[in-house]
Amino acid sequence: MKYPQTRKCIDRITPYVPGKPIEEVQRELGISDVIKLASNENPLGPSPLAVQAMVDAAANMALYPDGAALALKEKLAAHLNVPVESLVVGNGSDEILKLIAEAFVDSEDSGIYADPSFSEYAYVLRLMGAREVAVPLVDFTHDLEAMAQAMDETTKIVFVCNPNNPTGTIVDEASLRAFVDRIPEDVLVVIDEAYYEYVDDPSYPQTVPWVLERPNVVVTRTFSKVYALAGLRVGYAVANPKLAADINRVKEPFNVNSMAQVAAIAALADQAHVQKSVEVNRQGKEYLYAEFEKLGLAYVPTQTNFIYVDLGRPSADVYQALLRQGVIVRQGDPFGQPTFIRVTIGIPEQNQRFVEALRTLF
Ligand code: PMP
Numbered sequence: 001m002k003y004p005q006t007r008k009c010i011d012r013i014t015p016y017v018p019g020k021p022i023e024e025v026q027r028e029l030g031i032s033d034v035i036k037l038a039s040n041e042n043p044l045g046p047s048p049l050a051v052q053a054m055v056d057a058a059a060n061m062a063l064y065p066d067g068a069a070l071a072l073k074e075k076l077a078a079h080l081n082v083p084v085e086s087l088v089v090g091n092g093s094d095e096i097l098k099l100i101a102e103a104f105v106d107s108e109d110s111g112i113y114a115d116p117s118f119s120e121y122a123y124v125l126r127l128m129g130a131r132e133v134a135v136p137l138v139d140f141t142h143d144l145e146a147m148a149q150a151m152d153e154t155t156k157i158v159f160v161c162n163p164n165n166p167t168g169t170i171v172d173e174a175s176l177r178a179f180v181d182r183i184p185e186d187v188l189v190v191i192d193e194a195y196y197e198y199v200d201d202p203s204y205p206q207t208v209p210w211v212l213e214r215p216n217v218v219v220t221r222t223f224s225k226v227y228a229l230a231g232l233r234v235g236y237a238v239a240n241p242k243l244a245a246d247i248n249r250v251k252e253p254f255n256v257n258s259m260a261q262v263a264a265i266a267a268l269a270d271q272a273h274v275q276k277s278v279e280v281n282r283q284g285k286e287y288l289y290a291e292f293e294k295l296g297l298a299y300v301p302t303q304t305n306f307i308y309v310d311l312g313r314p315s316a317d318v319y320q321a322l323l324r325q326g327v328i329v330r331q332g333d334p335f336g337q338p339t340f341i342r343v344t345i346g347i348p349e350q351n352q353r354f355v356e357a358l359r360t361l362f
């Protein structure tokens with residue numbers, strides 16, 4: 001049989017490896033009590049106000065959403081102190097990254113990102129048929145000097161994941177500003193701040209004001225992490241109004257559903273829930289650091305809600321053994337670091353379950 005041929009660039013796209021779903025582990029291993037510390041979700045769940053907003057909105061689902069997500073953009077604009085015109089709202093920040101590529105990246109272009117980092121950067125470049133340039137991290141952190149050196153006349157876009165997934169490290173304000181200042185104005189700099197709210201290092205840059213001063217900088221954030229709405233898919237970009245308009249041109253008319261829009265508005269208004277989530281994360285982080293130290297395991301200090309841990313031996317076996325005890329984490333192989341795991345910081349019961357399971361193996 002002869003099948004239709006996909007576009008050539010599709011051959012290079014490998015499927016995204018998500019955290020293993022709880023139901024799958026329950027089914028495959030026949031165990032009921034499973035916890036997932038694999039996808040950097042907020043273990044407290046969404047704000048009750050967001051849940052109520054969804055319940056209230058449920059009866060209106062016959063109607064199309066506001067394609068411009070104006071009510072949400074107005075709240076975000078006030079929250080971030082930027083004009084409404086500088087915002088793009090997407091079906092998760094995944095979609096935002098894709099929209100940026102669709103709007104700006106041609107097949108003769110190339111893009112630069114760190115390695116290991118979030119896999120979506122490679123994916124969107126491959127989708128556009130563009131060339132990817134992966135620049136290794138140094139000390140688990142972006143090597144901005146090497147990334148700047150890697151630029152050539154084909155470079156159209158540079159991704160900086162700050163904090164970085166999977167390592168949890170940040171680049172500081174002085175380094176990032178100097179880097180951005182080196183990038184020509186016709187090359188996009190995408191600063192992915194999915195874990196922004198968790199950062200407590202005072203040297204972390206406040207980049208939103210930068211985008212208004214520059215023609216080529218986009219900051220992306222999400223409601224999936226601290227706002228605990230990963231299942232609804234809402235992310236956003238802040239860019240200068242010309243850039244935001246260009247990105248908005250390629251989006252689907254109704255890319256963010258109305259349930260997601262009302263829930264995001266309510267979640268944004270509940271900053272007490274955000275603070276509580278950050279505090280629970282901070283305590284979980286301290287607990288896990290102490291336990292890793294007791295077990296003699298090296299970890300990368302994190303600015304996020306996950307920790308990258310070096311087990312000092314292949315993590316694939318440990319990953320499987322943890323699964324059998326009902327604990328789902330991420331193994332390091334897909335990140336090219338097969339002795340590492342990445343574990344999401346949970347609530348105390350989850351962290352204890354994880355540590356107890358780990359203790360049986362070390
Ligand atoms: N950026 C980073 C660094 C992430 O880790 C994630 C989530 N895995 C995303 C973006 C995408 O998140 P979402 O599409 O849920 O907004």
